[in-house]
Amino acid sequence: INLKPTVVVIFGGTGDLNMRKLAPALYNLYSDNYMPGNFAIIGTARKKLTDQKFRDTLMEGVNSFSRNGKVKKDKWTKFAEHVHYNPVDVSAPDTFASLKTLIERFQNEFGPTTQVVYYLAVAPNLFPLIAQCISKYGLAGTEESCKVVIEKPFGRDLETAKELNKLLTGIFTEKQIYRIDHYLGKETVQNIMAFRFANSFLEPLWNRTYIDHVQISVTEQLGVGDRGGYYDGAGALRDMIQNHILQLLCLVGMETPINFDADEIRNKKVDVLKAMRPFGPDDIRFSTVRGQYTKGWVEGKEVPGYRSEKDVDADSNTETFAAIKFFVDNWRWQGIPFYVRTGKRLFQTSSLITIQFKDVPHHIFPGSVTEHWQQNRLIISIQPEMSIRLQVQAKRPGLDMVLNPVDMVFDYKGTYSSDTPEAYETLLLDVMTGDQTQFMRADQVESAWELLMPVVNSWESKKSLSFPNYTADSWGPEDAEALIARDGFHWFTLP
Numbered sequence: 001i002n003l004k005p006t007v008v009v010i011f012g013g014t015g016d017l018n019m020r021k022l023a024p025a026l027y028n029l030y031s032d033n034y035m036p037g038n039f040a041i042i043g044t045a046r047k048k049l050t051d052q053k054f055r056d057t058l059m060e061g062v063n064s065f066s067r068n069g070k071v072k073k074d075k076w077t078k079f080a081e082h083v084h085y086n087p088v089d090v091s092a093p094d095t096f097a098s099l100k101t102l103i104e105r106f107q108n109e110f111g112p113t114t115q116v117v118y119y120l121a122v123a124p125n126l127f128p129l130i131a132q133c134i135s136k137y138g139l140a141g142t143e144e145s146c147k148v149v150i151e152k153p154f155g156r157d158l159e160t161a162k163e164l165n166k167l168l169t170g171i172f173t174e175k176q177i178y179r180i181d182h183y184l185g186k187e188t189v190q191n192i193m194a195f196r197f198a199n200s201f202l203e204p205l206w207n208r209t210y211i212d213h214v215q216i217s218v219t220e221q222l223g224v225g226d227r228g229g230y231y232d233g234a235g236a237l238r239d240m241i242q243n244h245i246l247q248l249l250c251l252v253g254m255e256t257p258i259n260f261d262a263d264e265i266r267n268k269k270v271d272v273l274k275a276m277r278p279f280g281p282d283d284i285r286f287s288t289v290r291g292q293y294t295k296g297w298v299e300g301k302e303v304p305g306y307r308s309e310k311d312v313d314a315d316s317n318t319e320t321f322a323a324i325k326f327f328v329d330n331w332r333w334q335g336i337p338f339y340v341r342t343g344k345r346l347f348q349t350s351s352l353i354t355i356q357f358k359d360v361p362h363h364i365f366p367g368s369v370t371e372h373w374q375q376n377r378l379i380i381s382i383q384p385e386m387s388i389r390l391q392v393q394a395k396r397p398g399l400d401m402v403l404n405p406v407d408m409v410f411d412y413k414g415t416y417s418s419d420t421p422e423a424y425e426t427l428l429l430d431v432m433t434g435d436q437t438q439f440m441r442a443d444q445v446e447s448a449w450e451l452l453m454p455v456v457n458s459w460e461s462k463k464s465l466s467f468p469n470y471t472a473d474s475w476g477p478e479d480a481e482a483l484i485a486r487d488g489f490h491w492f493t494l495p
C-alpha cells in the first residue's frame with residue numbers, strides 16, 4: 001500500500017508498552033512491507049540513551065514479545081536504521097526543542113507530504129502536558145500532517161474524560177485524535193461486524209424475538225503483576241468494562257450501518273450506549289457484583305492475594321472482578337439482558353461472547369429423546385481460541401432417536417494457515433492510513449463513562465465488607481453466579 005512518509009514519535013519510548021506491543025508491531029509491519037517507503041521512529045523518554053542503545057533495547061523487546069519470535073538479523077539491521085532516540089523531559093519542556101529539530105530534519109528529508117504520528121504511551125497524568133508541549137512548539141500540524149494517539153485510560157471518570165477531550169480538541173481536531181482501545185484491533189473482534197453484516201441469515205434472528213440473553217465474559221488467569229500502582233487506582237470497572245467490554249457490547253448491539261464510513265459506524269455504536277438503561281440505586285444492588293481475589297494456588301504454585309500484591313493498599317477497596325447486568329432500551333433489545341463479567345486471577349483466560357437463542361416454541365420430542373437438550377447458542381470466542389461456534393441440536397447416529405447438542409465451528413486455525421496480526425499492528429496501520437473506524441470518538445468515551453458513573457461512585461464511596469471474596473483460580477465471587485442464576489441462566493465457558 002501507498003503510505004505517506006511518516007515520522008512516529010513515541011513518548012514513553014523506554015516503557016513497557018513500547019517494548020511489548022509497539023516495537024514488535026512496527027517491526028512486523030516493516031517485515032510484511034506495510035511501512036511507508038520513507039519513515040522514521042523516534043523514541044523519547046527521560047533517560048539519556050544513544051540511538052544504538054535504544055535500538056538494542058527495542059530489539060530485546062521484539063525478541064521477547066513478537067508473535068513471530070526473534071528478529072531476522074538482516075531485516076532488523078535495516079529496520080533499526082529508521083529508529084532514533086531523543087531524550088525529552090516533560091517537566092522541563094525546553095527539552096522539546098531538540099525533538100522539534102529532529103522531526104524537522106525528517107520532514108525536510110521526506111518532503112511536504114510527511115505526516116507525524118505522536119504516540120502517547122505514557123502515564124495518563126502526562127497526556128495534557130505532552131499535548132500542550134506539542135502545541136507550544138508548533139508541532140500540532142494539520143489533519144493531513146499530524147496525528148496523536150492516546151492510550152487508555154482516557155480519564156478516570158466522566159468529568160476528567162471531558163476535561164481531557166476539551167484540552168485535546170483545543171489543540172487538535174477530532175480527525176487528528178486516535179483514542180486507542182486495543183480490543184477493537186483484534187482480528188476476532190473486527191470479524192464481529194463482518195459476521196453480522198455480511199451474512200443474510202443472522203439479521204432476522206438478531207433481536208429480542210429470538211435472542212434470550214447475551215453474555216460477554218473476559219476472564220484472565222493473571223493477577224495484577226507489576227501494575228498494582230496503576231490498577232489499585234482503577235479497578236476492573238475502569239480497566240476493562242468502561243472500554244473493552246462496552247465496545248464489544250456495542251458491536252453486538254448496534255444497528256446496521258449504512259456504509260463502512262468511520263463516523264457512520266461510530267454513530268451506530270454510540271446509539272447503543274445512549275440506549276443503555278441508566279442505573280438507579282436498586283439496580284446497583286441487584287445488577288452489579290464486585291469481587292477481589294484472595295491468595296490461592298495456580299498450577300501448583302501459591303499466588304498472593306490482591307491486597308498483598310506490589311504497590312497495592314493492604315486494605316484496598318479496589319475490585320479485581322466485576323459482573324454487571326445491562327439492558328439496552330430500544331426496539332431491538334428491550335427486555336433482553338446483557339450480562340458482562342471480567343476479572344483477574346480467574347480459573348481460565350478466555351474472552352467469549354455468547355448469544356443464547358430462545359427455546360423452540362413447542363417440543364415435539366419425548367423427554368427420553370431430549371435428555372441433553374440445550375437452547376441454540378452462538379459463541380464468538382475472541383481469545384485464546386479464535387472461533388465462532390453455533391450450537392445446534394442434532395440426531396445422534398444410531399438406531400435410537402436421541403438428540404444431543406453439536407457445534408458447527410468456524411475455527412481460524414483450521415481455516416487459515418497464515419498467522420493473524422496483533423491488534424497493535426492493525427491499529428498502527430490504521431493510524432498511518434488515517435482510518436478512525438476502530439478508534440474511540442470523544443462522545444463514545446463520554447457516553448461509556450456516563451453510563452458507569454453511578455456504579456463507579458457507589459463502589460468507591462461504600463467500602464466492600466466482603467473483600468476479599470474469591471479465591472485465586474476460581475470463577476469469581478459466588479454472587480456473580482447468583483446474578484445470572486436468578487434469571488435462570490449460568491455463565492457459559494468453553495471446555
Ligand code: BG6
Pocket residue numbers: 152220239240
Ligand atoms: C488492558 C488492561 O487494557 O487489557 C489489562 O489494562 C488487561 O489489565 C488487558 O490485562 C487485557 O488485554 P488482552 O489483549 O491480553 O486481552
